[in-house]
Amino acid sequence: MVVAVKKPKTFQVVFSDPNKAFYCSGDKVSGNVVLEVLQPCRMSRLRLEAAGCARVHHAKGKQGQQEVEYLKYEEELQLGELARDSDGCFLLQPGNTYHFLFGFELPPPGRLVSSFKGKFGYVRYYIRAVMEAPSQNALQCEREFEVEEPLDVNTPDLLAPAAGSKQKKVTIMFIPDGQVSISAQIDRKGFCEGEEISINAKFENSCSRIVVPKAAIVAKHTYQANGRIKVLRQKLSAVRGNHIISGMCDMWQGKTIRVPKLKPSLVGCDIIKVDYALMLYLHIPGSDKLILELPLVIGTIPFSGFGSRTNSMSSQAESLSSPSASWASFPSAPPSYSNIHRDLRVDSMPLLDDYDGEEEEEGLFMRAPEHHYPPPPAYSEVN
Incomplete structure (x- = not known):
């Protein structure tokens, strides 16, 4: 007796290459539909549908949902x-x-965007x-x-x-207390x-407080549905520098920060952006942070190294021709020893102790030990 189809023993989609992690535009997606039944049954047809869409659902109701x-x-x-x-009907x-x-x-x-889940x-x-x-x-x-993609x-x-600079005036109870500033550049x-x-x-500090310079890679997810926007920010990794006392700089x-494991930037999507x-x-x-952001794009094809020298030379030429170029765009001449700040530090350990001028014998300069050499040997002229 042949009965109507019930739940099959096996009903699944299997790809031709099960080890393929992802597909790109223009790739062929192939495989087969595997079907096993527990008893004789009838089937009128077997259809295959492939679909892809972006969907936002940041609020209840139709106004907070959209699909592309x-x-x-x-x-x-x-x-x-x-x-x-x-x-x-077909018999199974x-x-x-x-x-x-x-x-x-x-x-x-140009027609697809990368998979994403947020x-x-x-x-x-x-x-x-x-x-x-x-x-x-x-x-x-x-x-x-x-x-x-x-x-x-x-x-x-x-x-x-990418380069930029920013500064901020600091106040204490509405009384001016100097300012702080950041100037920064990355090669690409x-x-x-x-x-x-x-x-x-x-980093410069002319206020009365001790400030701490830091850097972090941040991700910004933007969801848009029917004109309503929801933005989420997340700090992914961070580094920090030395404390900067009043009147000093760092x-x-x-200084390096490693890009962690994360999804590439999402471009081309109409309602979701990952920056x-x-x-x-x-x-x-006691005050809000001074923040400077430089744009990053996380890609899938890594830096090859080609063209970096050309790019560097062109950027240096631009910095020479541009009067408003950033201080870090082109290397300057070494400073005079008299102009070097005593607070400069390297990342792992400080330089020599600051010289305060009170102890002449044990200050910045070290005294070389005195040595008493014996007199030269006697000599006589020989005709």
């Missing part, structure tokens, strides 16, 4: 030499494992197999797949340096996971 479609594909799978009954027999092949190409570059939204791609039978609800199974950090825009904007960002920065020359920045800031006791 990026992939839509559908085909009816060929069922081969399966036997049919008098009604034209227990003890057999059926494999139904499928394959399709993803849209060309607190208030996601970009999701999946394949769904739909099994239809007469006089019964269709059965279906789903299998997600990842899409990662390539993002090359070797483009001219991402190889260009584009980085990949595991690479190190080299920071050149100058210099970072090539990164290098945040440099001064912690000021």
Whole structure:
């Protein structure tokens, strides 16, 4: 006796390459739908659907939800030499494992965005197999797949340096208390996971408080639905410098911070954005931080090293021709010894102790030990 289809023993989507981590625009997605039944049953047709969309849900109701479609594909799978009954339905027999092949190409570059999953939204791609039978609800199974669009950090825009400066006046009970400032530069904007960002920065403190310079990589997730925007910020990794007392400064020359494991920047999506920045800031006791942010783009194709010298030379030329160029854009001549601040420190240990002028014998300069050499030997002239 042949009955209507019930829950199959096996009903799943299997990809041709199960070890493939992700797909890109233009790739072919292929595999088969595997089907096993526990008893003889009928099936009218087997459909395959592929879909991908971005969805935001940061608030209840329609105003806080929005969806954008990026992939839509559908085909009816060929069922081969399966036997049919008098009604034209395909007959499935227990003890057999059926494999139904499928394959399709993803849209060309510029049509897809990378997969993403966040607190208030996601970009999701999946394949769904739909099994239809007469006089019964269709059965279906789903299998997600990842899409990662390539993002090359070797483009001219991402190889260009990023620089900026910022200052802030500090007050105590509405009374002016000097100011603090930050000037910073990084060699390029584009980085990949595991690479190190080299920071050149100058922190100045002319207020009465002791401030602490710090830097961090921050991520900013922006969710937009029907004009309403939700923004989340997260600090991912951080480094810090030495305390800066009043009237002093601290210099970072090539201080590094490593890019942790994280998702690449999400570009091209209409309702979700994932941006990164290098945040440099001064912690000021009793006052808000002074914050300077330099843009970062996290890519998938790492820095190759080619073009870096050309980029460096061009940036130096620009700094020479631009009167408003940043102090860190081009190396300056070494300062006079008389102009060197006594508070300069390296990251791991201070320089020689500050010389306060009170102890002449044990100050900044060390006395060399005195040695008494014996007189030269006697000599006489020989004719």
